[in-house]
Amino acid sequence: MKRIADSTVRRLSLYLRFLEEFEARGLTTISSEELAARGGTTSAQVRKDLSFFGSFGKRGLGYSVGELASRLREILGLGREWKVIIIGAGKIGAALAQYHGFRQRGFRIVAVYDNDPAKIGRALDGFRIRAMSDLVDDARRDPVDIAVLAVPAQAAQAVADLAVRAGIKAIMNFAPQQLHVPDSVALKTVNMAMELEGLSFALTNREST
Amino acid sequence: MKRIADSTVRRLSLYLRFLEEFEARGLTTISSEELAARGGTTSAQVRKDLSFFGSFGKRGLGYSVGELASRLREILGLGREWKVIIIGAGKIGAALAQYHGFRQRGFRIVAVYDNDPAKIGRALDGFRIRAMSDLVDDARRDPVDIAVLAVPAQAAQAVADLAVRAGIKAIMNFAPQQLHVPDSVALKTVNMAMELEGLSFALTNREST
DNA sequence: CGTAACTTGTGAAGAAATTCACAAACACGA
DNA sequence: TCGTGTTTGTGAATTTCTTCACAAGTTACG
Ligand SMILES: NC(=O)c1ccc[n+]([C@@H]2O[C@H](COP(=O)([O-])OP(=O)(O)OC[C@H]3O[C@@H](n4cnc5c(N)ncnc54)[C@H](O)[C@@H]3O)[C@@H](O)[C@H]2O)c1
Ligand SMILES: NC(=O)c1ccc[n+]([C@@H]2O[C@H](COP(=O)([O-])OP(=O)(O)OC[C@H]3O[C@@H](n4cnc5c(N)ncnc54)[C@H](O)[C@@H]3O)[C@@H](O)[C@H]2O)c1
Numbered sequence: 001m002k003r004i005a006d007s008t009v010r011r012l013s014l015y016l017r018f019l020e021e022f023e024a025r026g027l028t029t030i031s032s033e034e035l036a037a038r039g040g041t042t043s044a045q046v047r048k049d050l051s052f053f054g055s056f057g058k059r060g061l062g063y064s065v066g067e068l069a070s071r072l073r074e075i076l077g078l079g080r081e082w083k084v085i086i087i088g089a090g091k092i093g094a095a096l097a098q099y100h101g102f103r104q105r106g107f108r109i110v111a112v113y114d115n116d117p118a119k120i121g122r123a124l125d126g127f128r129i130r131a132m133s134d135l136v137d138d139a140r141r142d143p144v145d146i147a148v149l150a151v152p153a154q155a156a157q158a159v160a161d162l163a164v165r166a167g168i169k170a171i172m173n174f175a176p177q178q179l180h181v182p183d184s185v186a187l188k189t190v191n192m193a194m195e196l197e198g199l200s201f202a203l204t205n206r207e208s209t
Numbered sequence: 210m211k212r213i214a215d216s217t218v219r220r221l222s223l224y225l226r227f228l229e230e231f232e233a234r235g236l237t238t239i240s241s242e243e244l245a246a247r248g249g250t251t252s253a254q255v256r257k258d259l260s261f262f263g264s265f266g267k268r269g270l271g272y273s274v275g276e277l278a279s280r281l282r283e284i285l286g287l288g289r290e291w292k293v294i295i296i297g298a299g300k301i302g303a304a305l306a307q308y309h310g311f312r313q314r315g316f317r318i319v320a321v322y323d324n325d326p327a328k329i330g331r332a333l334d335g336f337r338i339r340a341m342s343d344l345v346d347d348a349r350r351d352p353v354d355i356a357v358l359a360v361p362a363q364a365a366q367a368v369a370d371l372a373v374r375a376g377i378k379a380i381m382n383f384a385p386q387q388l389h390v391p392d393s394v395a396l397k398t399v400n401m402a403m404e405l406e407g408l409s410f411a412l413t414n415r416e417s418t
Numbered sequence: 419c420g421t422a423a424c425t426t427g428t429g430a431a432g433a434a435a436t437t438c439a440c441a442a443a444c445a446c447g448a
Numbered sequence: 449t450c451g452t453g454t455t456t457g458t459g460a461a462t463t464t465c466t467t468c469a470c471a472a473g474t475t476a477c478g
Contacts, residue, residue, distance in 0.1 A: 005465070009410045013403040017385070031425065038387060043425090044467055051427060059426040060474030076406050077413025084405075091307055095300040096401075101385065107405050146408055169415075170408040172401075176226070176310065178247060186411035188404050192305075192381075194222040195397050196293075196316050197285050199355055199379040201218045202395035204286025206378075214435070240455065252455090253437055260457060268456040269444035424475080431468070438461070445454080 008049050012072055014039045015046065019069040031062035078106050082145045085168075087159055089114040089122075089129050092174055093150035098125040107146070111138065115155075132162070139166035146170045153177040217258050221281055223248045224255065228278040240271035287315050291354045294377075296368055298323040298331075298338045301383055302359035307334040316355070320347065324364075341371070348375035355379045362386040 018038045022030055032043040032050075039046070050056055050068075053075050057063040073079055084107050086093050096102075097112050112124055115132045122129050130138070138144075147163040149156055149171060156175035163171060170186040173179055176194070181187050227247045231239055241252040241259075248255070259265055259277075262284050266272045282288055293316050295302050305311075306321050321333055324341045331338050339347065347353075356372040358365055358380060365384035372380060379395040382388055385403070390396050 004410075004414070006407070007465080009407050010403060012410075013400075013406045014387070016406075017387075017403075033425080040387070042467070044428095044469090045465095047425095047427060048466075055427060057426050058474065059472070060424050060476095062425065075410070075413075077409040078406065082405075082409060082412075091304040095304045098300055101402055102405065105402055105406070106409075107402075145412060146405070170412055172404060172408060178223070178226075178249070184415075186408050186415075188408055190399060190401065190404060191222075192399065193310055193314055193316075194219060194226075195381060195399060196291075196311065196355070197222045197225075197287065197314070198215065198218050199381060199395050199397055200286040200291060200315075201213075201221075201284070203291075203354060203379055205213070206393075206395075216435080242455080251437070253439090253458095254435095256455095256457060257436075264457060266456050267444065268442070269446095269454045271455065420478095422476085422478105424473100426471105426473075428470095429468105432466080434463100434465070436461105436463070438459105440458095440460105441456105442458105443454100443456075446452090448450090448452105 002052065004052055008052065009076070011039060011041065011045070011049050012076060015049075016069060016072040016076065016078075019065055019072065022065045023069060028065055029062045030065050030068075032057070035063075080106065082107050083110045083143070084108060084146045084148060085110060085135075085139075085144050086112045086148045086150060087114075087132075087135075087163065088150035088152075089116075089119050089124055090150060093148075094124055096148060096150060097127060110142070110144065132159075135162060136166045139168065144168055146172060149173045149175055149179075151175060211261065213261055217261065218285070220248060220250065220254070220258050221285060224258075225278060225281040225285065225287075228274050228281065231274045232278060237274055238271045239274050239277075241266070244272075289315065291316050292319045292352070293317060293355045293357060294319060294344075294348075294353050295321045295357045295359060296323075296341075296344075296372065297359035297361075297364075298325075298328050298333055299359060302357075303333055305357060305359060306336060319351070319353065341368075344371060345375045348377065353377055355381060358382045358384055358388075360384060 015035055018035060032046040036043045036046045056068050056071050086097050089112050097109060111130055112127045113130050113132055113135055119129050120131045147168045149159055151159050153175045156177040157179055160171055160179045160181055164181055164185055173189040176191050224244055227244060241255040245252045245255045265277050265280050295306050298321050306318060320339055321336045322339050322341055322344055328338050329340045356377045358368055360368050362384045365386040366388055369380055369388045369390055373390055373394055382398040385400050388396060
């Protein structure tokens with residue numbers, strides 16, 4: 001199978017979001033043109049993105065909203081539930097643990113970890129915060145799919161190494177730190193300072209043509 | 210001037226981060242090769258990225274860490290202080306308001322807004338939470354550069370419109386919602402659920418070659 | 419049934435981004 | 449001063465991504 005670009009996957013997520021909106025409004029079919037308009041892209045792009053995975057539409061008519069949504073869920077691997085742990089019960093970790101938007105999409109937070117003795121054992125939105133020393137055993141007993149890292153930058157690499165050792169296969173990193181993980185582990189880093197710098201660049205270089 | 214790709218700007222941010230690390234360690238010169246190794250890219254890429262803005266290196270030697278860092282800061286528009294407001298004093302908004310990593314990089318949070326009467330007037334990390342009705346007047350009196358949106362998705366577009374009306378020139382959006390703003394306003398959306406879906410896709414499609 | 423109006427799926431063209439590859443510049447040691 | 453070993457800056461080649469454009473399929477309707 002051909003390698004699918006990151007940007008394609010990102011757009012598929014977006015399409016799914018729009019389809020769910022349409023579904024909620026009771027619409028049953030949608031054209032690539034309409035889908036493109038919402039997503040700020042072109043109808044050819046939409047069709048090309050989908051064509052990597054098959055042909056889901058009907059010529060002259062468009063796509064069945066429900067069917068395309070469920071095909072996209074399948075493609076994105078959202079048919080199942082993913083087990084997620086959060087490491088670092090600080091400000092960002094707590095916000096994420098309490099955020100219910102993830103569960104709706106099949107990402108179930110199963111535990112929260114921290115290494116601060118003052119936090120371990122305390123409750124956080126229904127979770128009792130667990131010690132880092134429990135992580136490997138816990139994950140061996142009950143495998144975890146994704147680890148969300150919300151620890152300080154200096155600790156991030158060591159924590160990532162531990163997560164890898166615990167058998168975790170994907171990491172979403174919020175620490176402003178470039179992490180190194182084996183190729184077999186999927187990694188995404190969200191660096192908010194970098195996003196702000198992108199805005200700063202845009203503001204600074206607006207006047208020039 | 211040629212249009213600079215988003216991915217290029219992103220890498221420049223990254224390079225700057227590494228340079229600051231090197232600077233802290235007291236190193237004075239660095240080669241594109243070393244810079245590339247940290248960033249997971251190639252030396253040619255590094256040199257090409259920089260070449261859009263000038264030639265900052267010395268052949269046979271590499272780049273002066275301090276000088277390149279300050280050139281990058283200039284390019285990214287980090288020479289000045291940017292005024293930032295946070296709209297939505299919920300879990301994510303509070304985490305961001307209390308996060309000191311932004312100020313270090315020249316992004317100064319000047320106010321936090323919310324529309325919940327129970328929250329307005331309360332203190333949040335030194336800020337008194339202000340009412341949405343103050344936003345336009347406040348911003349007219351004392352212009353703001355960037356608005357960070359941390360409100361529920363349903364409210365996001367209306368809040369963005371208000372921010373635009375208040376003269377804000379850049380928006381960083383955390384709501385899982387596609388926003389429409391005039392071309393003159395820079396927009397970045399961080400959608401964490403979409404990032405997770407990217408991991409889900411990677412995990413699902415790992416076995417296939 | 420025939421035709422008009424749509425819309426998909428996809429090769430081919432075009433644009434953009436990345437990598438290659440090498441001349442030119444420089445440091446340094448003998 | 450000369451030769452050796454580096455490393456930059458950049459056109460050219462290559463790869464990747466996006467857009468174009470159109471045949472083919474479908475519906476609607478008289
Ligand atoms: N707060 C934000 O808005 C924000 C924004 C962008 C990025 N970040 C990044 O997210 C990370 C967390 O930020 P925060 O504001 O939540 O910080 P925080 O200090 O509130 O929380 C960090 C938590 O990690 C725990 N911790 C520290 N070392 C650990 C280790 N080795 N193992 C396990 N747990 C450990 C601490 O006990 C603490 O509970 C940081 O890297 C920060 O740069 C935060
Ligand atoms: N918490 C997370 O970890 C997380 C993660 C990803 C995305 N998000 C997104 O960030 C946004 C905020 O999430 P949260 O968890 O902080 O929610 P929250 O409910 O804790 O906070 C939302 C805040 O916005 C305020 N608000 C609501 N409508 C407003 C309006 N019209 N004008 C001004 N303020 C208004 C509310 O009073 C509240 O204080 C949501 O869109 C959410 O989907 C949150």
